[in-house]
Amino acid sequence: QEQEQEQEQEQEQEQEQEQEQAQGQEQDQEKEEAADGRTSSSSRKRLRVKGRGKSGQTSVGCTIVGNDVRYVPASLAPVLKLREARFNEMLGHVGCRLGIQSRLLLVTEPLGMPAEARRDRLSSIFEQTKVSHVLVGPDVLFAAARSGKLPGDADYPNLIVSLSTSAACIVPLDGAGRPVWSATYTVPWGAASMADHLARTVSEAAHPSVRHFITETLARFLLRTEASVATSEAAYGDVVAARSSDDGRVVLQLPYEEPPVVTPEEAAAEEERAAERRAAARARMAAMREAARVKNHETAVADLARVVADWTATATLRATKAKTRAPLAPQLRRLADRAARTSSPDDPKPPSFFLPAQVAAELDEWEAEAEAAAADEDWSLLEVPEAELDEEAKKEAARLRAKRAIAAAAAASAEARRARAARAAEEEAAIR
Structure with missing residues (x-):
């Protein structure tokens, strides 16, 4: 019994020493991370907190996986117009997941710009970033919203960066490649400077992978903006001609659908049907008013x-x-x-x-x-x-x-x- 007690005491002492060493290593790591501008351990712990969205539903808790996690550097915070503390707090609030993947999908809305400017933009994107695909067309987010999945390879990226003439849209994807529309964010800068700044930031970030990210307002903003943009097959052709395929990266083009042609006879028939519907609605309203009058009388x-x-x-x-x-x-x-x-x-x-x-x-x-x-x-x-x-x-x-x-x-x-x-x-x- 005395030997067993001595062994237990030795084990307790060893555990205390290991804990002290672990605490010291963690403090050193926090100092290094603070010097490098990365998220500290205390911030990581805060990321585990579950939050509540506007609808009152509890969001998904954060997932931290050992030493394989690459945290978002502090240099990404000013790009998203957020301080580092506010950025980490928002990540924990919406249940953001951080990973080590670096595949990005850039969506461009090139309409309304000269063809040369569109070619320069795509060339800049391919040269300065590590994107794997570029999806072309103003209706790409509409198509993704309708189908629930983006077209392309089975190996989906985990983040979309959509560059338009007025703003940059950051849309995360879940594990199945479906856009998370309730977690989008916009960077409202000018078109040229926005593309360069975002490309430089993505290049500086070692592993920029943010999922389930940030607010619901951008999806509405983007859809409302893109709804007023006219599409044309020529614009698609200009963008596809500007793609760079020498390094294996591709440009995916959505099929262009011509609007249906309406003949004068069909237009007249539709107008007659609309007049009949209006007359029926007026008759229903008159009947409702008459019934109310009779009841009141x-x-x-x-x-x-x-x-x-x-x-x-x-x-x-x-x-x-x-x-x-x-x-x-x-x-x-x-x-x-x-x-x-x-x-x-x-x-x-x-x-x-x-x-x-x-x-x-x-x-x-x-x-x-x-x-x-x-x-x-x-x-x-x-x-x-x-x-x-x-x-x-x-x-x-x-x-x-x-x-x-x-x-x-x-x-x-x-x-x-x-x-x-x-x-x-x-x-x-x-x-x-």
Whole structure:
């Protein structure tokens, strides 16, 4: 047992020594990496953190594989308009994977430039970079988005650099060669300087391989930009003629598709079909509006019948007749107006059509009485603060407030009735 304990103690001491040596080596390595401008070990650990994208879904965690990993040098950060700390943070946020492959696929959109300038650009790309393929054509990203895979060899690169006249597009590819559209980035520089600067940066980077990289905005930007570019077979021919095949690298050309030719007869038939579709849409909208009008009219008539029944029931309550009819009078006027507005356009009806004759006469009489009573009433008591009134005065003030509310409702109803009568007279005069 003593021997076993001694052996365990020796093993623990050896493990502690190994850990101290490993820590010392790691510190030395961090110093060397800091001197070389590479990502430190602490930054590597941060890359393992999973993040959340805009949609709320957890992104893929970073994968670190032993000593085979080549980290992105600090010289690449200013090219992407990011500081090194921000660059590493974004890599960890989107679950970026770093690898040792250096195959790049450069996509050029040469339209809108002279043929000589396009040839110079391709020559510069082949001379200053280690790209394996150049894919030509403004519709290449559209084709990749439709098919889910880029055309070409089975040995796909892991990064696309798309050079257009306004910006450079960096699109990563997954292991199957499919573009990761949600992880694109743009470098908005001028065409010539952008191509040279990007080519020089790619050459300086030993192993520039970044996957699942950065934002969603570039895909929308690029597709929106390329949608306005016209294609022509001659432009494709100029670019293909500029390729360099002496070193084994090739230029892939997408097949050019001519737009379909439309004859005048086909155009006329299409216009007729469009007119029929528009007429059908107008008919559907008219039917929907008519159904809504009928429904609103039925609802207004039903509500008016209910209020008329309540109005008639108050005739037996002589003592409280004025008080109970006060809230019903404006409802009768409003519902009668609604029923008139929603009546059939072919046979419009006035508001009085929907009110029984007796109810209409009683309503007019009630409004006239309420207005007359309000004109003869002394409202000065309501101007006195309630704290200065005795009990009898408070009761009288409450009676006056109720009466003034009734008078206000009656006045509003009578004013609306007079306005409707004036409009009807104007319409009749205009018709005459």
